[in-house]
Amino acid sequence: MVPIIITVLYFVFFSVYFGLKAKKKISTGKDFFTASGQLGWFAVMCSFTLAPLGGGHTSSLWQAQAGLGVSVAWWGVITGGIFIPIFLLWFGPMFRKLKVQTFPQALGKVFGPKIKIVNTSIAPAGWLGITMSETLGIATVIYTLSGGKLQFAPHCVLIAAALIIIYIMFGGMLQMGYMNVLNAIVLIGGSYLAVWYIGTWLPEGYDGVAKTYSLVGEAWRTDLFNFSTPAVFGIIIPCIVLNIFSVSSEHAMYQPMLAAKSNAEIRKGALLGGIINGMAAIPWVILGITGTSIAAIAAKEPLLAVPQLALQALPPVLIGVLMVALLCALLSTASGMVLAIAHVVTDDIIEPLHKEKFSGNKQIWIGRIVVVGVTLAAALPALKVTLIISLFFWCFSLSMPIFVAYFIGMVWKVNRTAAWINLIASLAVNCWWTFALPSWCPEGFTFAFWPVFVTTFVLGIVLNLILPGEKGMLKQIEEQKKSTLKQEVAV
Amino acid sequence: MSWATQTIVYSLILIIIVNIIIIGIHKLTYKGDDE
Numbered sequence: 001m002v003p004i005i006i007t008v009l010y011f012v013f014f015s016v017y018f019g020l021k022a023k024k025k026i027s028t029g030k031d032f033f034t035a036s037g038q039l040g041w042f043a044v045m046c047s048f049t050l051a052p053l054g055g056g057h058t059s060s061l062w063q064a065q066a067g068l069g070v071s072v073a074w075w076g077v078i079t080g081g082i083f084i085p086i087f088l089l090w091f092g093p094m095f096r097k098l099k100v101q102t103f104p105q106a107l108g109k110v111f112g113p114k115i116k117i118v119n120t121s122i123a124p125a126g127w128l129g130i131t132m133s134e135t136l137g138i139a140t141v142i143y144t145l146s147g148g149k150l151q152f153a154p155h156c157v158l159i160a161a162a163l164i165i166i167y168i169m170f171g172g173m174l175q176m177g178y179m180n181v182l183n184a185i186v187l188i189g190g191s192y193l194a195v196w197y198i199g200t201w202l203p204e205g206y207d208g209v210a211k212t213y214s215l216v217g218e219a220w221r222t223d224l225f226n227f228s229t230p231a232v233f234g235i236i237i238p239c240i241v242l243n244i245f246s247v248s249s250e251h252a253m254y255q256p257m258l259a260a261k262s263n264a265e266i267r268k269g270a271l272l273g274g275i276i277n278g279m280a281a282i283p284w285v286i287l288g289i290t291g292t293s294i295a296a297i298a299a300k301e302p303l304l305a306v307p308q309l310a311l312q313a314l315p316p317v318l319i320g321v322l323m324v325a326l327l328c329a330l331l332s333t334a335s336g337m338v339l340a341i342a343h344v345v346t347d348d349i350i351e352p353l354h355k356e357k358f359s360g361n362k363q364i365w366i367g368r369i370v371v372v373g374v375t376l377a378a379a380l381p382a383l384k385v386t387l388i389i390s391l392f393f394w395c396f397s398l399s400m401p402i403f404v405a406y407f408i409g410m411v412w413k414v415n416r417t418a419a420w421i422n423l424i425a426s427l428a429v430n431c432w433w434t435f436a437l438p439s440w441c442p443e444g445f446t447f448a449f450w451p452v453f454v455t456t457f458v459l460g461i462v463l464n465l466i467l468p469g470e471k472g473m474l475k476q477i478e479e480q481k482k483s484t485l486k487q488e489v490a491v
Numbered sequence: 492m493s494w495a496t497q498t499i500v501y502s503l504i505l506i507i508i509v510n511i512i513i514i515g516i517h518k519l520t521y522k523g524d525d526e
Contacts, residue, residue, distance in 0.1 A: 085513040086513060089514065224498050279499075279502065
C-alpha cells in the first residue's frame with residue numbers, strides 16, 4: 001500500500017495547496033476556465049506540454065512496443081519535435097486572434113453559428129471518450145501498482161475520478177497551471193529515475209535485454225531506426241496526422257493559450273516544451289521493452305508489462321515515485337479534458353440557454369458542478385471500455401475534419417458549403433468504418449482514422465478549389481485592422 | 492552505449508534538431524507581433 005499512499009498524498013496535498021493559492025486569484029467563470037491571461041511562459045509551456053500526454057504517451061506506447069519494438073518511441077519524437085512547436089508558434093497565437101473563449105466559438109466565428117452548435121454538440125462527446133480512456137488508464141495504474149490490493153471497480157475508478165476532480169476543482173485553469181509546472185518536473189525526474197534504477201537491477205544492465213532479444217532473433221525490438229511497415233503506418237504517419245489535425249481541435253489545447261499573458265509568452269516555450277513532451281514518452285517505452293524481455297512478464301498482457309516490471313524490480317517508495325510520474329501524465333490530460341468540456345458546456349450551452357448573465361461567483365460554482373458531472377460521465381462508462389487505443393483513434397477521427405475545415409477557413413478560404421459537406425461526409429465515413437467495416441478493407445487500415453483522413457483532405461482541398469468563397473479569416477482580420485487604423489488616422 | 496541510452500540520446504537530438512528547424516522557419520516567416 002506504500003505506493004498508493006505516496007500517490008494519494010502527493011496529489012491531494014499539491015492539488016489542495018495550489019488550488020487554494022489559485023482560488024484567491026479568480027473571481028469569474030472566465031478566470032476559472034482560462035486563468036484570464038495570468039500565466040507566464042513557463043507555466044503556459046508546462047500546461048500545454050502535459051495536456052496531450054496521457055495514455056497516448058505512456059500506457060498505449062508500452063502496449064504497442066510488444067508488436068513494434070522501440071520504434072514506437074517515434075511517437076514522442078514526432079509529437080515533441082513537430083506538433084508542440086507548430087502549435088505554440090502558429091496554431092495557439094492564430095486562435096487568440098479570433099478573440100473567442102472556446103474552440104466551438106472559433107469555428108462559429110469562421111463558419112457561422114450553426115456549425116458552432118454542431119461542434120458544441122459533437123466535439124465534447126469525442127473529448128469525453130478521451131477522458132474515459134484516461135480515467136481507465138489511471139484506474140489501471142492504481143490497480144496494478146497496488147498489486148491488486150484494491151478492487152478495480154469501483155475503488156480504483158472512484159479514486160481516479162476523485163483525483164481528476166481535485167486537480168482542477170478549486171482554481172480551474174490557474175490551479176492546473178501551477179500543478180503542471182511541478183508535475184512536468186516530477187514526470188521527467190520520476191520516470192528517468194526508474195529507468196536508471198532498473199538498469200542497475202538487471203543482471204547485465206540494458207545490454208542483457210538486447211542480448212535476450214538477439215538470442216531469439218528479435219534484435220529489431222531494441223532498434224529505434226527499425227522502420228517496419230507497421231511502425232510507419234501504425235505509429236509514425238498516424239502520429240503526425242492525429243496530433244497536428246485532431247489534437248489541435250481539442251479545446252484543452254487552447255485553454256493554456258488563453259491563460260498566457262501574450263503570444264510572445266506562448267512562443268517562448270516551443271523548444272523546451274517540445275523536449276519535455278517528447279522525452280516524457282521514452283522511459284515508458286524502455287520500461288515496456290525491458291518488461292517483455294522477462295518471460296514471466298511477457299506471458300501476461302502487454303498493458304501489464306510496466307506495472308509488473310515495477311513490482312518486481314523497484315522498492316515500494318520507487319514504485320510510488322513511478323506511479324506519481326505516470327499519473328502526472330494521465331491526470332494532467334484527463335483533468336485538462338474535463339476542464340475543456342466543462343468550459344464548452346458552461347459557455348456554449350448553459351449560458352446561452354439562461355436568459356440572464358450569471359454573477360462571477362455563480363459562474364465559478366456552475367463550472368465546478370459541471371466539472372464533477374463531466375468526470376462522473378467519463379468515470380462510469382470507463383468500467384466497460386477495454387481497448388484504449390481503439391477509443392483514442394475513434395475520438396481523434398471524429399475531430400480531425402473539424403480542425404481541417406477550421407484551418408482551411410483560417411488560412412485559405414471561408415466557404416460554409418464546403419465546410420458542411422466535408423464535416424458530414426467525414427462523419428459518415430467514420431461511422432461506416434466504425435460500425436460496418438467493409439469486408440474489402442485491407443488489414444492494418446481497420447481504424448476509421450485512415451478513410452477519414454483521406455476524405456477530409458480530398459474534400460477540403462477539392463471543394464475549396466471549385467467553390468467560390470470569402471478570403472481566409474486571418475486575411476480578413478488583417479484587413480479589418482488596417483481599415484480601422486486608416487479611419488483612426490483620418491479622424 | 493546500451494540501446495536504452497541510445498534511444499534516449501538519439502530521441503533528444505532528433506527532437507532538438509527538428510524543433511530548431513521549425514523555430515527557424517517561424518523566424519523567417521514571422522511578420523511582427525500580432526496582438
